[in-house]
Amino acid sequence: MSLLALVAAAGLVASAQPRVLTQDGRIPRTSWDKKPDLNGIWQTLSTANWDLEDHEGGPSPVVVTGVWGARLPGMSVVEGGKIPYKPEALAKREQNRKNALPGKPGRDLNADPELNCFLPGVPRATYLPHPFQIFQSPNRMWIVYQYSYARREIFMNGKKEAPIESWMGWSNARWDDDTLVIDVTGFNGQTWFDRAGNFATEALHVVERYTMIDNDHLAYEATIEDPNVFTRPWKISMPLYRRIEKNVQLLQFRCAEYVEQFFYGELVSPPRN
Amino acid sequence: MRTILTAAGLGGLLVLVGAAQAVAHHSFSAEFDINRPIQLTGTVTKVEWINPHAWIHVDVKKRDGTTEEWAVETGTPNTLLRRGLRRQDLPAGTEIKVTGYQARDGTAKANGTNVTLPDGRALFIGSTGPDAPKN
Amino acid sequence: MRHRFLIGAGSLVVVGVTMWLAGAVVAGQAPSGTTTFAVPASTYAPPKTPWGDPDLQGVWDNHTNVPMQRPANLAGKKTFTDAELTARARTSGDNDPLCNRNDQRCAGATVADLDRLDAYNGFWTPQSFVSDNRTALIEDPPDGRIPPLTPEGLARQQAYLRAHPATEPSAAVIEIRHWEDYDLAERCIAAQVPTTTMGYNSAQYLMQSPGWVMLAHERLNTRIIPLDGRPHLGGTMGGWMGDSRGHWEGNTLVVETTGYTNKQSGGSVGAFADAGIPFGNFRVVERFVPVGPNRIHYYVTVNDPTTWTRPWTFMQPWEKDRVLSYNDNVGATKAEPYQMYEYACHEGNNAMGNSLRGTLQARQRAATRPADAESTKSLIGKTEADIRAMYGNPVTIAGPRWQYSTADGILQFFAFFENGKVVLVRPDDIRLTEVVPNR
Numbered sequence: 036m037s038l039l040a041l042v043a044a045a046g047l048v049a050s051a052q053p054r055v056l057t058q059d060g061r062i063p064r065t066s067w068d069k070k071p072d073l074n075g076i077w078q079t080l081s082t083a084n085w086d087l088e089d090h091e092g093g094p095s096p097v098v099v100t101g102v103w104g105a106r107l108p109g110m111s112v113v114e115g116g117k118i119p120y121k122p123e124a125l126a127k128r129e130q131n132r133k134n135a136l137p138g139k140p141g142r143d144l145n146a147d148p149e150l151n152c153f154l155p156g157v158p159r160a161t162y163l164p165h166p167f168q169i170f171q172s173p174n175r176m177w178i179v180y181q182y183s184y185a186r187r188e189i190f191m192n193g194k195k196e197a198p199i200e201s202w203m204g205w206s207n208a209r210w211d212d213d214t215l216v217i218d219v220t221g222f223n224g225q226t227w228f229d230r231a232g233n234f235a236t237e238a239l240h241v242v243e244r245y246t247m248i249d250n251d252h253l254a255y256e257a258t259i260e261d262p263n264v265f266t267r268p269w270k271i272s273m274p275l276y277r278r279i280e281k282n283v284q285l286l287q288f289r290c291a292e293y294v295e296q297f298f299y300g301e302l303v304s305p306p307r308n
Numbered sequence: 309m310r311t312i313l314t315a316a317g318l319g320g321l322l323v324l325v326g327a328a329q330a331v332a333h334h335s336f337s338a339e340f341d342i343n344r345p346i347q348l349t350g351t352v353t354k355v356e357w358i359n360p361h362a363w364i365h366v367d368v369k370k371r372d373g374t375t376e377e378w379a380v381e382t383g384t385p386n387t388l389l390r391r392g393l394r395r396q397d398l399p400a401g402t403e404i405k406v407t408g409y410q411a412r413d414g415t416a417k418a419n420g421t422n423v424t425l426p427d428g429r430a431l432f433i434g435s436t437g438p439d440a441p442k443n
Numbered sequence: 444m445r446h447r448f449l450i451g452a453g454s455l456v457v458v459g460v461t462m463w464l465a466g467a468v469v470a471g472q473a474p475s476g477t478t479t480f481a482v483p484a485s486t487y488a489p490p491k492t493p494w495g496d497p498d499l500q501g502v503w504d505n506h507t508n509v510p511m512q513r514p515a516n517l518a519g520k521k522t523f524t525d526a527e528l529t530a531r532a533r534t535s536g537d538n539d540p541l542c543n544r545n546d547q548r549c550a551g552a553t554v555a556d557l558d559r560l561d562a563y564n565g566f567w568t569p570q571s572f573v574s575d576n577r578t579a580l581i582e583d584p585p586d587g588r589i590p591p592l593t594p595e596g597l598a599r600q601q602a603y604l605r606a607h608p609a610t611e612p613s614a615a616v617i618e619i620r621h622w623e624d625y626d627l628a629e630r631c632i633a634a635q636v637p638t639t640t641m642g643y644n645s646a647q648y649l650m651q652s653p654g655w656v657m658l659a660h661e662r663l664n665t666r667i668i669p670l671d672g673r674p675h676l677g678g679t680m681g682g683w684m685g686d687s688r689g690h691w692e693g694n695t696l697v698v699e700t701t702g703y704t705n706k707q708s709g710g711s712v713g714a715f716a717d718a719g720i721p722f723g724n725f726r727v728v729e730r731f732v733p734v735g736p737n738r739i740h741y742y743v744t745v746n747d748p749t750t751w752t753r754p755w756t757f758m759q760p761w762e763k764d765r766v767l768s769y770n771d772n773v774g775a776t777k778a779e780p781y782q783m784y785e786y787a788c789h790e791g792n793n794a795m796g797n798s799l800r801g802t803l804q805a806r807q808r809a810a811t812r813p814a815d816a817e818s819t820k821s822l823i824g825k826t827e828a829d830i831r832a833m834y835g836n837p838v839t840i841a842g843p844r845w846q847y848s849t850a851d852g853i854l855q856f857f858a859f860f861e862n863g864k865v866v867l868v869r870p871d872d873i874r875l876t877e878v879v880p881n882r
Contacts, residue, residue: 067493074652142796153790168667170652172492175500177650177657179665186665188648188783200357201785223358225790282673287682291631291789295622302799304620304806338619338798341805342558343870345855347848358791371852378853381793384644384786410854412801414808 062213062247067173071213071247076278076285078166079255082109084149084159086231087271088117096136112162114270118233124264131232142298147230151298152183152290154202156226157219157241158257158271160185166278168285176208181285189217197221200237215245228259235261251277339381340419344410348378348418352402364420366404380406380420480583480756482742485734488694494653496670497694499733502781503761504646505639505741506573511715511757513579513587521587522576549841554859557844558867573762580639582742583756596750600719603707607718618805619798626711626718630795631788633683634663634713635722636700637729637743639759641713646783647761656689656696662713662786668698679704679723696731715743715757724749737763812872819856819878820871826863835881848879 063072082090089111095104111117120128134145142151149155155163165181176189189206197205197220205221224237244256253275260268350368364380398404405424411417489497513520523531549557579587592600607624619625628634634641638660650657658666668689676686681702689698705723708714716722730742739761746754763780815821822830830837830845837845837858847856856878859867 065493074655148790154785154787168655168657170650170655170657172500172650172652175650177648177659179657179659179667183789184663184665186659188659198782199784202787202790203785284669284676285667286680287684289632289683291792295630299622299795299799302796302803303622304618304799304802306620307618338625339794339801341801343872345857345869346853347855348853356791358787361791361794363793368853371848371850376853407855411797413797413804414801415797417797 061249063250065171065173070210071215072171073169073176073215073245073247073253074171076166076168076283077253077275078278079162079273079275081112081162081273082107083112083162083271083273084164084229085109087111087113087229087233088231090231097138112271112273114272119266119269121264121266127264128232128234131227131234135230135232140297140301142294147232148225148227149230152294154183154185154226155180156202156222156228156239157187157204157206158243158259159226159228160187160203161243161255161257161275162273165288166283166285179285181288183288183290200224202226204239204241211244213246215243217243217245219243234264235259236263238263245275248274251279253277339411340409341412342409344412346406346408346410346418348380348406350375350378350404351400352398352404353377353400355398364398364404364406364423366406376416378406378416378418380408380418380423382420382423480744482695482730482732482756483740485694485732485740487734487736489733489736492651496651496691497696497733498651499649499696499731499739500651501763502646502648502783503739503763504573504781505759505761506645507575507580507640507759509575509577509580511580511639512589513581517578518586520578523578525576528576549844552842552844554843554861554867557842558857558859558869573760575760580757580759581755582758583744584753590751590753590755592750593748593752596720596747599721599750600717603719607709618802619795620802622795622799623707623709625795625798626709626714627683628663628712628714631663631792634660635708635711635715636664636666636684636687636703637715637727637741638664638713639715644783644786645713646781648783656698659783661783663788675699676702678702683708685722685725685727694733696729698729698731700727700729701725716745720750739763808872813874817874818871819868819873819875821875822858822865822868823871825865827860830858830865833875833880834878838881847881849873849877850879 064070065072085107086109090106090109092108093106095101095106097104131145131147134143135147136150137143137146144151149159149163154160160167160178160180160182163180163182167178167180170177170179174191176191177186178189179186185203187203187206189208191208193207195205195207199205200221200223202223202225204219206217206219208215208217210216219241220239222235222237222239224235224239226239227234238261240260242258242260244254244258246254246256248254254272255275256270256272258268258270259265348366348368350366352364353367354365356363356365361381361383364382366378366380368376368378370376403425406418406420406422408419408421489499492498492500581587581589584590622630628641638645638647641662644661646661648659648661650659654669654671656668656670658664658668660666664684666684666687668687670689670691672690673688675681675688679702680686681700682704683706684703685700686702687698687700689696691697703722703725705721707718707721708716710716710718724747726746728744728746730744732740732742734740740758741761742756742758744754744756745751812818834847837847839846843860845858845860847858848854849856854870854873856873857869858865859869
């Protein structure tokens with residue numbers, strides 16, 4: 036009995052959606068265009084959100100949080116190991132590192148955007164420590180992330196140039212055989228790639244590739260380009276895992292509320308009477 | 309449509325649904341000071357095309373000849389976009405005139421009640437003028 | 444046939460007759476928890492998705508100026524005639540200021556008209572509405588009014604309002620001293636679910652995939668609704684937006700939402716329930732009834748026996764492909780479906796900090812204002828001749844408002860007249876000598 040069947044028999048897999056397995060029995064395909072069916076809830080296991088490059092574990096920057104706030108170790112997800120910065124841009128990355136966690140009350144726009152509960156941009160939204168859900172129907176796709184209100188409308192066979200700048204960019208997608216390729220532009224230059232200060236400008240251009248390995252695994256790659264910051268395009272990659280728990284769903288993480296005390300605690304006036 | 313609260317009326321409050329009422333939310337009067345009407349004339353230095361309010365940064369010449377940088381709050385860029393206005397349409401150097409009210413925190417920020425270009429073209433003005441969209 | 448009101452330049456265009464609005468209530472399945480109200484059935488059959496669900500996908504808008512409750516002076520009147528609607532459109536729904544401060548329309552303005560901090564003028568509010576000839580959104584109770592609060596509900600609300608006194612949105616000063624003085628949507632956390640119209644950027648993208656419906660509201664909310672019959676989460680795990688479970692009844696999408704947090708949303712833009720009413724005990728049933736290819740009748744039944752004496756139901760029509768006669772989307776050269784753009788609310792929320800700091804500042808400033816006799820406040824009661832003698836002719840006149848400048852050339856001084864005497868000045872707390880005479 037296959038592992039999948041065993042798992043299903045054990046009742047660990049949510050009651051099945053109608054799925055059409057291909058002859059090779061490995062990946063589900065949609066009934067309408069026979070493309071890989073990416074519908075579902077996915078999540079990374081990587082710690083790239085701490086740092087895209089190699090990073091050791093370490094103590095929390097906020098001492099009193101003990102191990103709750105400790106830094107997790109992880110291996111680089113960057114092809115070749117290091118991000119190819121222009122020398123002047125590397126100085127900015129180091130500056131970001133110092134500013135990432137200001138450590139005092141009040142909203143600081145130089146801090147890590149994630150610290151402030153700001154939108155993560157692409158590709159960071161993919162490897163936050165939160166699940167996300169892909170919705171796929173004929174000629175439509177959305178990706179909704181558990182983190183904050185992050186979401187992306189994915190324009191299937193989209194050709195339009197980004198009409199505005201945004202945190203999450205403008206996503207034009209097409210199928211390259213069985214790989215979903217999403218071309219993302221129109222960023223506002225305010226996003227970071229991780230907590231370690233890696234960043235880009237409005238010239239950022241990201242090309243994501245989602246390839247289904249089997250029913251429960253996606254191979255995710257993103258090629259990143261920004262001539263203002265990097266000497267050449269560079270690539271990250273990591274697997275994405277389907278969340279297979281029964282009845283799994285995205286939960287609410289509306290973190291604007293969680294930073295109110297942080298941002299505004301010092302600005303409160305006492306009640307009049 | 310206004311929501312006026314009285315003790316008797318609490319059981320059946322008018323809910324804010326109409327367009328006019330839904331827009332007149334608290335924050336405007338909380339953020340800007342009706343006791344500080346202002347008028348600015350200056351040049352655009354930068355536009356922040358962000359929600360929920362776009363901000364236009366203006367270098368303003370004061371009466372004493374010095375220059376002060378002001379930030380003018382407008383509505384959502386999504387609406388601007390639908391009127392055919394993009395960020396690029398307000399490039400640095402554009403001369404504008406703003407009337408509005410200063411921020412209650414006393415800093416160089418204001419809402420832009422009326423924003424006009426020197427040739428008289430009104431930006432962000434409602435649809436009752438001659439250039440209103442035709443049905 | 445598209446039915447739409449376009450309100451712009453003070454005129455109204457009504458296209459066609461809205462048959463379905465006049466339809467009688469047909470016995471259909473009563474939403475559980477209501478008393479006698481039955482959602483009218485629809486004969487329209489939408490196309491199906493490849494997996495066999497009715498296909499309601501697309502961008503929908505519920506933009507309307509029909510009030511939630513039937514106004515007292517319209518008691519017993521459920522709908523307007525076409526002629527009445529035309530007349531109403533000319534006088535309501537237009538959010539423009541009476542005059543643009545310096546034009547001839549100001550001549551007829553009152554002091555109150557001009558001394559008003561407008562949130563936005565009509566530019567910011569789309570001047571088109573989903574067609575709806577009703578006098579109220581509430582369908583049940585039949586009188587179109589929200590049922591009375593229970594004693595417990597009333598006590599709870601009064602306690603909340605004592606702690607957070609509400610003011611008219613156009614009040615001269617609203618003091619925000621704590622972030623919770625703002626409502627949920629202005630805190631950029633979420634909007635109440637279900638959301639009614641929010642004045643602008645109220646569209647919702649309804650997306651479907653096998654076993655799911657997703658509702659992306661243009662601002663703030665993204666609702667994910669499983670259709671596989673799984674149980675509710677329980678407790679308050681649903682958070683601000685509640686925890687939704689959906690299923691199809693024929694062509695109608697039925698969604699039940701519970702598990703809301705019991706924290707206060709503070710009323711809020713797009714709210715259907717006022718401030719002082721927590722959602723913790725709510726059971727909300729929504730019914731999305733397709734009545735045409737571009738129209739859904741969206742019914743919401745609200746159950747909470749600890750708050751209201753009986754359940755109540757309101758309906759909002761939704762319309763798709765709301766394309767206006769001018770370019771609606773950036774760079775569009777022809778009519779296109781409405782495009783929602785990113786609404787990064789929290790990221791740009793300077794208003795919160797500004798308002799809190801404003802309160803701190805205002806309190807300090809009150810402590811250091813000049814004595815009344817030396818301040819502009821002392822001008823109240825003076826005549827036009829008095830003011831001219833002090834400051835010369837005003838720089839501009841807008842109806843009852845005279846304008847002068849001040850030392851820095853930025854701060855302006857306004858004196859408002861009624862019956863030849865000053866009744867109001869802005870600012871009223873600067874020195875008389877700070878106003879620059881106009882000679």
